[in-house]
Amino acid sequence: MTPRQQMFAIAVSIVIVLLVFELVRRKRLREEYTWLWMLSAVTIFLITASRDLLMAITHLIGAVLPTTTVFLFGVLFLYLICLHYAVKMTTLSEQVKKLAQEHALLEAALRESMTGQRDKNGSE
Amino acid sequence: MKALIVMPARNEAQTIATVIAQLKALVPEADILVVNDASTDETARVAASAGAKVVTLPIHLGYGGAVQTGFKYAARKGYDVVVLMDADGQHDPACVPDLLKGLQDADVVLGSRFLGDCRYFIPFDRRVGMWLLRKIVRWVTGQSITDPTSGFQALRRQVVELLADDHYPVDFADADILILLHRVGFRIKEIPVVMHQRSHGISKYVPSYLRAAYYAFKMSLSILATLLRAAPKR
Numbered sequence: 001m002t003p004r005q006q007m008f009a010i011a012v013s014i015v016i017v018l019l020v021f022e023l024v025r026r027k028r029l030r031e032e033y034t035w036l037w038m039l040s041a042v043t044i045f046l047i048t049a050s051r052d053l054l055m056a057i058t059h060l061i062g063a064v065l066p067t068t069t070v071f072l073f074g075v076l077f078l079y080l081i082c083l084h085y086a087v088k089m090t091t092l093s094e095q096v097k098k099l100a101q102e103h104a105l106l107e108a109a110l111r112e113s114m115t116g117q118r119d120k121n122g123s124e
Numbered sequence: 125m126k127a128l129i130v131m132p133a134r135n136e137a138q139t140i141a142t143v144i145a146q147l148k149a150l151v152p153e154a155d156i157l158v159v160n161d162a163s164t165d166e167t168a169r170v171a172a173s174a175g176a177k178v179v180t181l182p183i184h185l186g187y188g189g190a191v192q193t194g195f196k197y198a199a200r201k202g203y204d205v206v207v208l209m210d211a212d213g214q215h216d217p218a219c220v221p222d223l224l225k226g227l228q229d230a231d232v233v234l235g236s237r238f239l240g241d242c243r244y245f246i247p248f249d250r251r252v253g254m255w256l257l258r259k260i261v262r263w264v265t266g267q268s269i270t271d272p273t274s275g276f277q278a279l280r281r282q283v284v285e286l287l288a289d290d291h292y293p294v295d296f297a298d299a300d301i302l303i304l305l306h307r308v309g310f311r312i313k314e315i316p317v318v319m320h321q322r323s324h325g326i327s328k329y330v331p332s333y334l335r336a337a338y339y340a341f342k343m344s345l346s347i348l349a350t351l352l353r354a355a356p357k358r
Contacts, residue, residue, distance in 0.1 A: 025349045031342045035338060035342075
């Protein structure tokens with residue numbers, strides 16, 4: 001891995017951390033969704049900063065070039081992040097469904113009780 | 125002075141009737157609101173029979189969401205003062221009058237289990253976490269809060285209105301909220317209270333190193349973000 005590649009990878013991971021943090025600061029992003037982003041940025045930073053670590057992992061996974069390892073980590077993290085979002089979305093869909101149903105039932109109950117009142121008042 | 129006691133509850137049918145009865149005896153002038161966080165047991169029915177007002181959430185929001193629901197209720201109904209406490213019997217109702225009295229010269233009164241003679245056991249990893257939070261709160265606010273995660277507190281209406289605003293997500297009674305309130309300029313005070321250990325049921329904090337690490341990460345991020353945002357207006 002050339003020093004230039006290293007510099008670029010390190011710069012990118014720092015930018016990601018700053019960007020994610022700024023989004024949290026502005027309340028555009030919830031803290032609970034950021035841990036995977038931060039973990040991936042930190043991991044990329046670590047493996048590109050330490051040449052020994054990078055080479056060790058490269059040999060471990062059977063890659064030829066160390067840049068492949070960095071690429072692979074990036075892609076793997078993206079998979080994990082997408083999976084994380086899909087899981088969160090499943091919960092959110094369930095919640096939205098429940099809210100919609102409760103809302104409809106509540107509105108019906110309210111309407112029924114109001115017409116019930118009106119009929120009662122009308123018949124007096 | 126209209127007071128509302130807010131108790132978030134999820135599956136606390138076993139203990140909630142006792143707590144409500146004790147509160148009615150000790151603080152009869154206060155209204156009691158149980159925020160039922162989508163319990164699967166009889167919590168709502170038991171609480172209503174015991175004489176509390178009940179608000180039932182259609183979906184499970186967790187402690188923070190339930191607490192904020194209670195705050196919204198209090199803000200809309202014009203309560204002057206809110207007492208926040210647990211529904212499981214850990215927080216001793218006898219301390220509620222002391223909390224209310226504390227509001228005479230403060231906007232936020234925190235009940236600390238460590239200030240008095242209370243013997244409360246905390247597992248090691250939580251103790252380390254609390255020590256760290258104490259240090260951070262002290263460094264940022266200059267105040268030494270002994271129990272920064274205490275959910276046993278009394279709040280004035282202005283504080284409640286701030287926390288009820290969706291702009292300020294209330295996660296749980298925690299250090300980042302204290303730092304936020306301090307930045308806005310509210311006066312925070314601590315008094316000793318009695319807390320009992322959990323006699324039954326699962327703790328809100330399931331001990332696990334992963335959960336501790338995640339909590340530490342989330343707290344640090346939240347505190348840092350709170351410090352870097354502009355302080356909200358009162």
